[in-house]
Amino acid sequence: MHKWQAYAGRFEPVTVRAHLRSIRMLEVHLGGKAFDKVTPTDAAAFRDHLVKLGQTPKVDGGLSNSTIRHHASQVRQFFEWLRIQDGYKRLSQNILLNLELPKAVRAKTLPREDRDYLTIEEAEGMLAKMPGSTIAERRDRAIIACAYICGLRAAALTTLRLKHIDMQKKEMLQDATEMRAKNGKSFRSFFFPRTEAFQQVLGEWLTELGALGFTEDDAVFPSLNDLTYHAPGAAPVSPMQSSAAVGNAFKVATALIARCCTPHSARDTLVYLGNELTSSRKEERAFSLNLGHARPQIKETYYAKMTDEQRRSTIEGLCAGTQFTAKEQSMVLDFYESRFERGSKEYKYAKRLADRRAAARDGEDVLE
Template sequence: MKKHHPKNERIKRRYFDYLKEAKRMDVSSIDMAAAAIAGFEQWANYRDFAGFHIEQAKGFKAYLAKQRNAKTGRPLSKATIHSRLMTLKAFVFWLAGQPGYRSRISYADADYFNPSANDSRIATARRDKKVPTLEQVRRVIFAMPAGSDVEKRDRAIVAFTLLTGARDNAVASFRLKHVDLAARSVFQDARDVRTKGRKTFTTFFFPIGEDVEAVLAEWIDHLKSKLWFGTDDPLFPATKVALTNAGLFGAVGLSRDHWKNASAIRRIFKSAFEAAGLPYANPHSLRNTLVMLGLQRCRTPEEFKAWSQNLGHEQVLTTFTSYGTVATSRQAEIITGLKEEAAGADRAGDDFEQLAALVERMRKKA
């Protein structure tokens, strides 16, 4: 059985280089594209891409519709299928312009990877996200233990994420020098910090509460005065793993290294929310929490622009469209409130009419 096609491997390498250098995609996105293309290749028994025919696109769509998730055993979601098909559509569209392929593949051939209009609407529909309230996150923070160095660090991570709305991968890469407690700010310097799109910007602490800021301040003081960390050391160092007294490998304190990725931070959040008796909320969901708070507190367009900019968004529209969707429960409250306001306005109108009629009658009697 074939495991690869040499010619395909060469053109894929060129395509991935195109995605990296021309489209400026990050490694994780390129990996996802590679996985989708590999899945199609395997289904097509590693045929030469130059022999692509629209019937292959039709057949692969039917194949995906019958596939099941390896972990859950359920059919693949419409969103997963949509994502894979759009990835293949982009790849074939690019192939159509390459030497050796352009005479055999047309740009229109890529359109045959489009799912049905109904499936596309289902896949791209906006649905309520599980967003923790500010009160719930505060409850988690102050329920977390803070005895050992590791526990202090974990509590400070949740507090810092709420104060700044920083993405988890950025949180894993901050250094002490990036935090200015006096200015209540964090400098997200893309030279050191793994920010999204490698953007550099300053975030000021969101108005969450001085007690949450105190958690972060105490942690930084602990790092500097007790653990002797310097400005170039990690703000949230990785756990040091070594042999314990029981003769097994386990956590024995903190290292002076950064985490390689955000996996450990997500585990910290999961444990913290479960310990507080709340459903798991990932670190990114706290950005939604902050946007919901901003929608309530900001009174002018300028204030919301500043709030949006504080999250690292260049356009306010990004904050509104990606994070600002009103939850269904809140939507019900707003509409009900407007109904009550309308009823109050009607009553006020009735009262005004009655008062006007009374004044008119008194005028006639006079």
């Protein structure tokens, strides 16, 4: 178990604790039987034990379908690791097979209800409605803005430091050595297209932090008690220990537009935006990698790897304002054909698109 915990140190502590609970649960079920003596029959008995718990009412100690699936998966992953360790290589492959839950149990999780998320235009409108009269409100606005600029998860957002953001280069660094990053992964993310309004809000927040004396090692989104003047030479302002402030910011912000979206919904928004904007495999891969996805839809092992500079160039091309969705192209044409009522919501939006097209065009019609 000590060796497994050394191996599992690559994961988030909360993930390690969840796996340990499942392994300890197995140990209790086996009555302390040594792992090198575990048989396929033992694995099948543990699987049946989980199924029975799933059929037992919670008031009597039963578990949810989701919980038993996690227990089965985590124990299976433990044995996958254990079978390649010295002294355990003779363990039967059937142990892994017998830990698989019945198809009927797995099917109970389907269909999954789709998460609610905003389009990038809806998110921009929500940001505009957020108040900013107090420093707490301005911090919340900046949290929302930052989430949509690069799609960082809540834990990573909470542990951002000023040195991780470069507004001039339009990029953020997820540094797993200093941030709570999923699976301990570090990567560089470039600002996504259509996020100019969000970038402005984040830039204003960073300027405000600078006026308070914050420097590169200080947290971007510290607790409210730390949002005071920071004297030169003082110890760095530490990030918050919990991501609750990020979740609360999304709860309050989305309520302004009668929605209820989680911090992760910003990533859904960016995935949807990528589906709308990208038109080539190269652009799709750049968008996916920019979200920190190790595996785009097509396994990268079958293609040449995309370097950071190639990804930057592709993302910058999408940010140039020359990429339009089919719906936007139609709206621009309708605008030039005067099909919108002047002053209407559709007219104003189409005019913005037409202006952006004109500003980005270098003598060639991007709609052709």
